[in-house]
Amino acid sequence: MNYKRLTEIDVSLLLSTLILTLFGILMIYSSGVNSSGILISNEYIKQIIFSIIGLVLIAFLIMYDYRRLYDYAEYFYVFFLLLVLYTIFFGKLVNGARAWIGFGNFGIQPSEFLKIATIIILSKYLENSHRSEEHLKRFVVASIIVGMPMLFILLQPDLGTALVFIPIFLATCFIAGITRRYIVYTILLIGLVGFFTILPLWQLYILKGALPFLKMFQNIKIVSILELAMLLISGIAWYGYKRYRKDYFYWIVYFLSLFIIALLVSFAAHKVLKDYQIMRLIVFLDPYIDPKGSGWNIIQSITAIGSGGVLGKGYLQGTQSHYRFLPQQSTDFIFSIFSEEMGFIGGLLLFALFLLIVLRLLNIMKTTSDLFGAYIVAGFSGMLVFHFLINVGMTMGIMPITGIPLLFLSYGGSSLLSAFIGIGIALSIYVRRFEH
Structure with missing residues (x-):
């Protein structure tokens, strides 16, 4: 261990992280206070403990040469894959998903650590293959590396966490130089x-049934006919491309395969989505479809954010949280409490801190001489930005409710x-950015 490394860190990156974590502890404490001013939750104590453990981990990782992770990437990946597989059958049921392994009052969510393990092994593979001209092979193998965790997590089922792997995949592949049309293909397919x-x-x-023809997308016979027709046309086009090497044949296959x-x-998805997951999609379109049920979360969250005004109501003065109108207020809707108590100005500060973290990560990615390190930072940046955009967008009613926490602020030890x-x-990469 090289203790000198602790003095060479990116101070602004670490300081921004610590300020956000402090905000999180304060808001978690606030979320545990009821309308009578009585503290009814000890979640903030647990969050402090998790934060201290996290700081120790950061210090250890700064001194530890991140390049050694290269040799253990497969072991981390398989270990956490197996833990996620274990939770599918024996995990603790929380919010409709078996995603937790419980230890008394504490528990871990292996899928959160699987994100990091996947970033590491994906970065290793893309670094190993960066000289390859077989872009399709790189893309397919990278898709399998990311697809396995997504499949396991969807079986829990935890749609929100599974979606986080998509920006990890896209950001890392983009920085790794995989052909843009494959990345665009993935984005179009998701859309x-x-x-x-x-x-x-x-x-x-x-x-309310005004356009009956849309029902065809739920009719297995019609969907099957459409699929077969497009498969036939794609087959003919692919044959034409191989025989005549005309680009328009390639693009016919490209776009038809998207629709297939x-x-x-x-x-x-319509066959496997749970009722509550379907209702989350519906209330995203219009929360007043079910204002006292699935739409309640979004309506109360928007009310809390709007009531904060410019300067906020003041710390511990929020009404939506203290009167328990906000569900899951210490986790998914922590930003709603923050905005109600700290207002628009506080929200801007929060945005600025996250932006600073992302900019510092991008700087590390650009300055490091090691591709493996650059790809790791790219994947983590994609994960961080996605968490922020989806969680904050969810609380504002412009994104579906997916159960994705706001990193550093939401209550939860694993996240x-x-x-x-x-x-x-990232800090370990920063202090070694000029080393080969």
């Missing part, structure tokens, strides 16, 4: 899957420690 999944629900709950996969996945591990590895 089409979401579109075809929501379309029938929008017709059923919002339009998107229709298939969206149709399967906090995984975020601290990511920061610790």
Whole structure:
């Protein structure tokens, strides 16, 4: 261990992380106070303990040469994959998902650590193959590396956590130089899957059946005919491309395959999505469809944020949280409490701190001479930005409710420690950025 490394860190990155964590502890304490001013929760104490453990981990990782992770990438990946697999059958049921392994009053969520393990092994593979001209092979293998954790986590089922692997994949592949058309393909595919999944629900709950033709996306016979027709055309186009090497044949296959996969996945989604997950999609479109049920969270969250005004009501003066109008207020909706008590100005400060962290991570990624390190930072940056955008967007009603925490602020030991591990590895890369 080289203790001198502790004096060479990116101070602004660490300081921003610590300020956000402090805000989180303060808000978690506030969320535990009821309308009579009585503290009814000790979650803030647990969060302090997790924070201290996280700081120790950061210090250890700064002194530890991150390049040694290269040799253990597969072991970390398989270990946490097996832990996630264990939770599917024997895990503790929390909020409809078996994602936890309990230890008395404490528990861990292995999927949070699997994110970091996946970033490391994905970075190792892409660094190993960076000289390869076989972009399709790199893309497919990288997809499998990320797809396995997503599949296991979806079986828990935990849709929100599974979605986090998508920005990890996209950010790392982009920085690794994988052909842009494959990355664009992934983005278009995700968009089409979401579109075809929501379309029938929008017709059923919002339009009240006004457009009957949309029901075809729920009819297995019609979907099967469409799939077969597009497969036939794609097959002919692929043959034409191989025989005549005309680009338009390639693009026919490219776009038709998007629709083939998107229709298939969206149709399967309607069969496997739980009722509460479907209602989350519906209330995202219109929370007043079910204002006292699934729409309650969004309505109360928007009310809390709006009531904070410019300067906020003041610390411990929030009403939405203290009168228990906000559900899961110490976890998913921590930003709502923060905005109610700290106002628009406080929200801007929060945004600025996250922006500073992302900018410092981008600086590390640009200045490091090691591709493995650069890819790790890229993956972690994608994860961090996604968590922020989805969680804050969810509390404002512009993103579906997915159960994704706001890193550093939301209550939860596993998510906090995984975020601290990511920061610790980034700082380890920073202090060794000029070493080969």
